[in-house]
Amino acid sequence: MTCHSSENTESIPEERRAEPESRREERERRRAEPEPEPELGEQDGVAAAMRDLKNTGWYWGRLTANEAKEILQDASEGTFLVRDSSQRDYLFTISAMTSAGPTNLRIEYKEGKFKLDSVVLVKPKLKQFDSVVHLVEHYVQLSRTSCKSGSAPLAPPNGTVQLLLTTPVYTAIPSLQHLCRIAINKTTRHVQELPLPNRLKDYLTDYAYNV
Incomplete structure (x- = not known):
């Protein structure tokens, strides 16, 4: 999906929903291994992000992709939650309902900043944030504005789907x-x-x- 803001054009890609069995097994094996520790200079940023996330009510912690899919299965488009990433190179993932079903979008953390994971050529265009909640807040506002104005773009020709973040799923x-x-x-x-x-x-x- 391409989302348009007043400052730039941001691309929010969809992760592939189908993957080979061997890849799923490898992902689950890696999930069982200890999560990598952030660099010492980055620990404060991660700790602050965790404090904010735990206050949201829509951070689900160690939730698997399949569990997130079950939670979102009957939800309306734009419903989302944040969970720990199943991949060792990432800390968090947004799971959201799209018009084509539940999908996942990793959040990248580098040099004290959080941003959505994307293809290499798009990464420089994506905004960076001091916290995961600030990142989510930005894209929620962007999605809600697009919905109200009716200007949300159609699915681009490369096969990805429009991704909206409008309604969080609370753990309680x-x-x-x-x-x-x-x-x-x-x-x-x-x-x-x-x-x-x-x-x-x-x-x-x-x-x-x-x-």
Whole structure:
């Protein structure tokens, strides 16, 4: 899929849904091996990303691709979740429902930044983010804007499908406080200026995202 933003054109490819049995076996074997440790200089960024992810309610941790597929099977297009990647070279993966069924998109982490995995020629065009949640938030806003305007592009001729991220799948029913926090973050980025107790402001700024 190609998604258009006001700053540039971003390509969000679809992973292949069908793969040889040998490749699946190899992937499962690698999954059983220990995950690679980030470089010492990158650990703080990963730790901060994990804190944000655990606050979202839609981070599922060590979920397999098949388990994610089952969760998304009857969901509407644009429904998504984030899980640990099954591949050793990646930390996280977005699993989402497309018009052609569930698919997976890896998140690349390099030099303290997160971005969507893509083909080499497209990578320089993809935005980079300080956190996984910030990355997801960006593409959710992009997808929702495209849906509202009716300007979402058609599937390109190379066989990939349009990928939208609009509705997260929560691991459990989120608290009313968390939902209110998201609603407030959708309307303002200036929480400190709101006429609220400092304790409540701290709670709002602890998760400064709107998804």
